[in-house]
Amino acid sequence: MTMTTSNAGRTVPAIEIKGATKRFRTPKGGIFTALQDFDLTIAPGEFCAVVGPTGCGKSTTLTLVSGLEKASAGTVEVDGRKVSGITPGVGFMFQQDAVFPWKSVLDNVAAGPRFRGQSGGQANTLARDWLRRVGLAGFEDRYPHQLSGGMRKRVALAQSLINEPRVLLMDEPFSALDVQTRSIMSDELLGLWDQTRPAVIFVTHDLEEAIALADKVVVLTAGPGTVKAVFPVNLPRPRRVQEIRFDPEFIAIYENIWEALRTEVETAYARTTAAVTA
Numbered sequence: 001m002t003m004t005t006s007n008a009g010r011t012v013p014a015i016e017i018k019g020a021t022k023r024f025r026t027p028k029g030g031i032f033t034a035l036q037d038f039d040l041t042i043a044p045g046e047f048c049a050v051v052g053p054t055g056c057g058k059s060t061t062l063t064l065v066s067g068l069e070k071a072s073a074g075t076v077e078v079d080g081r082k083v084s085g086i087t088p089g090v091g092f093m094f095q096q097d098a099v100f101p102w103k104s105v106l107d108n109v110a111a112g113p114r115f116r117g118q119s120g121g122q123a124n125t126l127a128r129d130w131l132r133r134v135g136l137a138g139f140e141d142r143y144p145h146q147l148s149g150g151m152r153k154r155v156a157l158a159q160s161l162i163n164e165p166r167v168l169l170m171d172e173p174f175s176a177l178d179v180q181t182r183s184i185m186s187d188e189l190l191g192l193w194d195q196t197r198p199a200v201i202f203v204t205h206d207l208e209e210a211i212a213l214a215d216k217v218v219v220l221t222a223g224p225g226t227v228k229a230v231f232p233v234n235l236p237r238p239r240r241v242q243e244i245r246f247d248p249e250f251i252a253i254y255e256n257i258w259e260a261l262r263t264e265v266e267t268a269y270a271r272t273t274a275a276v277t278a
């Protein structure tokens with residue numbers, strides 16, 4: 001992991017969002033505020049999970065960090081540099097697999113290094129190494145449709161991590177998987193994250209998943225999204241996500257965060273039911 005330090009010797013955050021507001025124009029020409037006065041700082045190598053009710057702006061936060069969208073007000077910095085346009089050194093993983101269906105597993109994983117100018121031979125060697133790390137040695141010649149959902153997630157992980165991103169943005173990456181595969185993938189994610197230590201923002205609806213994975217859990221308010229509270233998770237690592245949820249400290253952290261999250265979920269739910277009955 002490379003650490004950037006400022007002149008004053010302070011570690012520069014991997015991600016720093018200050019006073020960010022994001023407004024969208026609605027189809028009827030109005031203005032919709034998705035995020036409001038949003039502040040969040042993530043240190044290099046830190047694993048941050050973001051939870052909040054549906055529609056509160058979790059995915060929008062990721063689009064601001066990635067540079068896919070521009071903040072309407074406030075600033076977003078990655079590695080001390082203001083985000084303008086697509087942010088270099090940032091990897092993504094979404095709920096839907098972003099694999100090329102017409103490419104083999106090997107070619108899918110080698111695509112990043114090829115795009116960055118490596119020769120076919122170099123890119124394939126690196127891709128084979130990453131496929132081994134994610135437990136897919138022997139599956140290089142398969143095509144995505146010939147893999148299970150969990151295996152496709154492993155391909156997506158290798159595809160992201162092969163580029164050694166300094167920042168990894170994950171938007172409910174495992175939510176389409178069955179419960180067992182999901183916890184296996186979470187363990188694998190933690191093992192792989194530990195090898196290259198990108199700063200992570202992991203968006204999820206699952207508070208247990210958030211606590212099991214993260215160094216800190218950020219709770220957002222019902223929209224417009226703003227940071228309601230940040231909860232440190234000081235559970236020891238390495239962690240086994242399946243087992244850690246029975247730890248009394250885990251349960252205490254869960255209760256604490258749920259108390260903050262519950263009111264936001266209820267507010268968002270009340271708004272939806274009010275809109276339906278109006």
Ligand SMILES: Nc1ncnc2c1ncn2[C@@H]1O[C@H](COP(=O)(O)OP(=O)(O)OP(=O)(O)O)[C@@H](O)[C@H]1O
Binds near residue numbers: 059
């Ligand atoms: N391009 C856009 N144009 C207009 N409104 C948008 C746009 N993108 C997002 N929004 C609105 O901004 C709000 C926040 O959306 P976002 O997808 O960030 O929420 P979320 O917390 O990730 O939701 P979920 O938990 O349901 O995935 C929503 O009300 C959404 O409809």
